[in-house]
Amino acid sequence: MQIEDFAQKNTVKKKNFNLNFTISKAPKKAKKLDLHQDISNYLDKNQYSFSEDMQEMIPKDTPPYLDNGEKYVERIARALKFFKQCSLIGPSGTGKTHIVYLVAELAGLPLWEINCGLQTSVFDLFGRYVGLGKENWIDGLIVNWCRDGGILYLDEANMMKQDVATRLNPILDQRGHLVLTEKDNELIHRHEHAYLIISMNPFSSEFAGTKPLNAAMRRRMSVWLNFDYMSVGDKIDEKEIDLVCHRAKVNRDDAEKIVKIGAKLRQEYQQGDLPYGPSVGDLANWAKIVADGTTVEIAAEETIIALTADDFEVQEEVRAIVKRVCGGDKFERKFV
Numbered sequence: 238m239q240i241e242d243f244a245q246k247n248t249v250k251k252k253n254f255n256l257n258f259t260i261s262k263a264p265k266k267a268k269k270l271d272l273h274q275d276i277s278n279y280l281d282k283n284q285y286s287f288s289e290d291m292q293e294m295i296p297k298d299t300p301p302y303l304d305n306g307e308k309y310v311e312r313i314a315r316a317l318k319f320f321k322q323c324s325l326i327g328p329s330g331t332g333k334t335h336i337v338y339l340v341a342e343l344a345g346l347p348l349w350e351i352n353c354g355l356q357t358s359v360f361d362l363f364g365r366y367v368g369l370g371k372e373n374w375i376d377g378l379i380v381n382w383c384r385d386g387g388i389l390y391l392d393e394a395n396m397m398k399q400d401v402a403t404r405l406n407p408i409l410d411q412r413g414h415l416v417l418t419e420k421d422n423e424l425i426h427r428h429e430h431a432y433l434i435i436s437m438n439p440f441s442s443e444f445a446g447t448k449p450l451n452a453a454m455r456r457r458m459s460v461w462l463n464f465d466y467m468s469v470g471d472k473i474d475e476k477e478i479d480l481v482c483h484r485a486k487v488n489r490d491d492a493e494k495i496v497k498i499g500a501k502l503r504q505e506y507q508q509g510d511l512p513y514g515p516s517v518g519d520l521a522n523w524a525k526i527v528a529d530g531t532t533v534e535i536a537a538e539e540t541i542i543a544l545t546a547d548d549f550e551v552q553e554e555v556r557a558i559v560k561r562v563c564g565g566d567k568f569e570r571k572f573v
């Protein structure tokens with residue numbers, strides 16, 4: 238996971254049930270949150286409170302999210318207030334998970350995170366019996382969210398299995414409830430502060446393995462926000478260079494080269510020519526090795542080149558782009 242630099246796995250014991258979730262944790266030197274992002278007119282943390290167990294699930298010290306005036310944080314908060322749910326679309330590495338942590342932190346809401354691409358079963362998500370008799374029922378993660386509230390974050394929602402998607406439908410529309418058929422049809426009403434955020438890569442026929450979002454779920458989502466990389470192709474965002482400098486403590490010239498190369502790689506990825514487009518986190522990791530006294534080109538070998546693919550030919554393509562931007566590709570220069 239790319240946000241590892243500020244994320245940490247945790248386990249909480251709840252009703253004899255081990256619940257794995259992820260809460261955010263910033264590195265010690267992280268900048269303070271941008272206090273201008275005030276979402277209290279949409280989601281006001283003073284209006285609700287959660288149990289001690291759930292307090293621990295509210296992210297803390299999430300690094301600032303940089304945008305170019307799109308006001309993503311506020312727009313997500315508005316969608317949650319008006320419709321209780323919101324969809325985020327964008328290639329991986331564009332900060333979708335990051336912003337969900339930030340919104341949860343600013344709103345003071347516990348975060349329940351599920352990656353739908355992983356083989357999580359209906360039992361894990363909705364619940365199961367661990368012995369005979371009603372008292373041996375254990376709620377799954379989605380049922381816990383529905384009863385207790387917070388933000389449910391469904392990452393890669395388009396990869397969700399049909400049986401899970403079908404069961405979610407009644408919670409997401411006016412009915413706002415969940416029926417536990419396994420447990421004498423128990424009706425669980427959606428908590429007043431149970432919000433849903435889904436995210437996914439844009440569906441594209443070039444990328445093997447992606448599929449469109451389940452149609453019934455699509456109809457139940459009102460707000461769709463598109464995310465893109467800060468820098469792509471020839472469009473370089475100065476703020477991304479600043480971010481790499483800040484995270485890696487690298488000099489600005491090297492940060493600029495790294496962002497320029499990253500922007501080219503992303504363009505190739507979006508055109509379907511490379512299997513991966515680097516996030517700003519990936520670029521910062523590369524820059525950290527450079528800051529330790531290596532050149533951009535040499536540090537690329539053990540970071541960006543290896544990260545993009547195992548395949549030698551693909552690695553050669555990445556290497557050529559690195560060389561071109563660093564000015565070392567004589568073959569290219571002859572034709573300029």
Ligand SMILES: Nc1ncnc2c1ncn2[C@@H]1O[C@H](COP(=O)(O)OP(=O)(O)O)[C@@H](O)[C@H]1O
Binds near residue numbers: 242327333480516
């Ligand atoms: N606009 C942004 N501002 C700050 N950090 C960002 C931004 N976009 C991406 N990042 C960083 O890039 C990395 C990948 O982001 P992540 O949230 O995991 O992307 P996604 O969920 O879209 O795949 C993280 O280290 C994240 O902090």
Ligand SMILES: [Mg+2]
Binds near residue numbers: 330333335
């Ligand atoms: Mg993500």
